[in-house]
Amino acid sequence: MVRRQNAAEAERDLVRVCHTTADPTVVQDRVLHHLRRLLTADAAFFATADPTTLLFTGARTEEPLTGSASLFLDNEFGGGDVNAFASLARAPVHVATLDDATRHDRHASARYRDIMRPLGLGDELRAALVVAGQCWGYLCLHRTESPRGFSTREVALLERVGPHIAHALRRAVALCRAEQDTVVNRPGVLLLADDLSVVASTPEAEQLVDLIGRNPSGFPLPAAVCSVAAALHAVQRGVPLDPSATVRARNGRWISLHAARLQGPAWQGTISVVLEPTDTRGTPSVLLGAYALTPRETEVATRVLRGESTRTITDGLHISAHTVQDHLKAIFDKTGARSRRELVGLVFAPR
Incomplete structure (x- = not known):
């Protein structure tokens, strides 16, 4: 972990990574590397999420968590324990520690009693990675068993960098490239x-x-x-x-x-x-969200993807044709598309 005078530089490095890296695996590797320059984490769980349903779409765990992943999954969706990821995603504050949630009575958490303590783990620092009101992933950092947990300074750090990490995951969804050309057309x-x-x-x-x-x-x-x-x-x-x-x-x-x-x-x-x-089912809302469109831009883009004309969009949204064109310009600037046809191809074609 860096000394205090270098912490600002290390945090800037972390933020820079979040805005320049597009591969989700590389994002996770580099984020964890830079976070560990700023705080001590003896184990980590890092997941991507569907921003619509808040469920995991991918995950990685570090030892000693891997062998107990199924137990953590049962606890996460079992209801009743503190700091469930989906609850953090919906909460006004998206970062919390186990110690704060249990008022320093860790045994009040079934996750601690049944899973973490037997693994030799103590406090945990959890974050729902949210940007522009959408959750794109989750992060949980663990410390080995000790009365000393995560500090308020470390909580504040994750509150600051969490939206940047969420941006990186969102960007990775939009810019990811195909690793193979296998095509499966049937369910x-x-x-x-x-x-x-x-x-x-x-x-x-x-x-x-x-x-x-x-x-x-x-x-x-x-x-x-x-x-x-x-x-x-x-x-x-x-x-x-x-x-x-x-x-x-x-x-x-x-x-x-x-x-x-x-x-x-x-x-x-x-x-x-x-x-x-x-193709069309479920995909536009996820991918359009990855381009950080405003709610109104998303409405316009969704109607464009349905093949609606400018006249139909103006009637449906009760806005002028000039306003529709302004929104389309913003949509094209954010997505890199140069026309309606390119926007359709961007969303629905494999990359």
């Missing part, structure tokens, strides 16, 4: 047991799972698959979640995931996860 189905082990799968599901990628998360399946299944468990316990997510795949295309419980005695306890290559 796939995974059947999972309650412990998330695979009961059965279609060939298309196996291909789509591979395209989502296996982040170093410790989960038995990609984090997005586990997240929608865990959210389904939570829904059945009365927690208001949408067991769905949209993920940018390694071939540059989009995949939507949705979990549901199968009915009938032969399928009791079985979870169905449908994975579907998608």
Whole structure:
């Protein structure tokens, strides 16, 4: 960790990385590297998120967390524990420590009692990574067991840099490039047991799972698959979640995931996860959000993507044609598109 006089420079380096790096894996590597110049973190969990449903779309864990990833997942979606990531995303303040949330009674948290303490971990510093009102990921930093937890200075640091990290994740969604050219056009189905082990799968599901990628998360399946299944468990316990997510795949295309419980005695306890290559469904809101459009610009862009004319947009939004053109100019400036046709291609074509 740097000395105090160098902290400002180290923080500037971290912010610079967030505004110049487009690969999500590189973003995570560099963010953690620069954060550790500023504070002590003995282990870290770093996830990307669907800003619409707030579920994980990817995750990485460090030892000693990896072997307990499934336990953390159960706790996260089980409801009732402090500092759940989705709760932080919705809260006015998006950063919190375990010690502050429990008033320094760590045993009040089931996550601490059942998972962290047996791993030799003490306080944790959690953040929902939010920018412009949208959550693009989560970060949790852990310290080994000690009465000394994270300081108010360290909380304030993460509050300052959190929006920059969120910007980096948002930018990575917009600018990511295809790693492979595999194309899967048909949906796939995974059947999972309650412990998330695979009961059965279609060939298309196996291909789509591979395209989502296996982040170093410790989960038995990609984090997005586990997240929608865990959210389904939570829904059945009365927690208001949408067991769905949209993920940018390694071939540059989009995949939507949705979990549901199968009915009938032969399928009791079985979870169905449908994975579907998608173009218009769910994609525009995620990708347009990645370009930091204003709410009105997003409305105009969404109507352009539907093929609406300027006249139809003016009638639907009750604005002038001149205002529509002003919004389109701003949209083109932010996305790099030069025409309506290029905007459609930018959103729907694989990159």
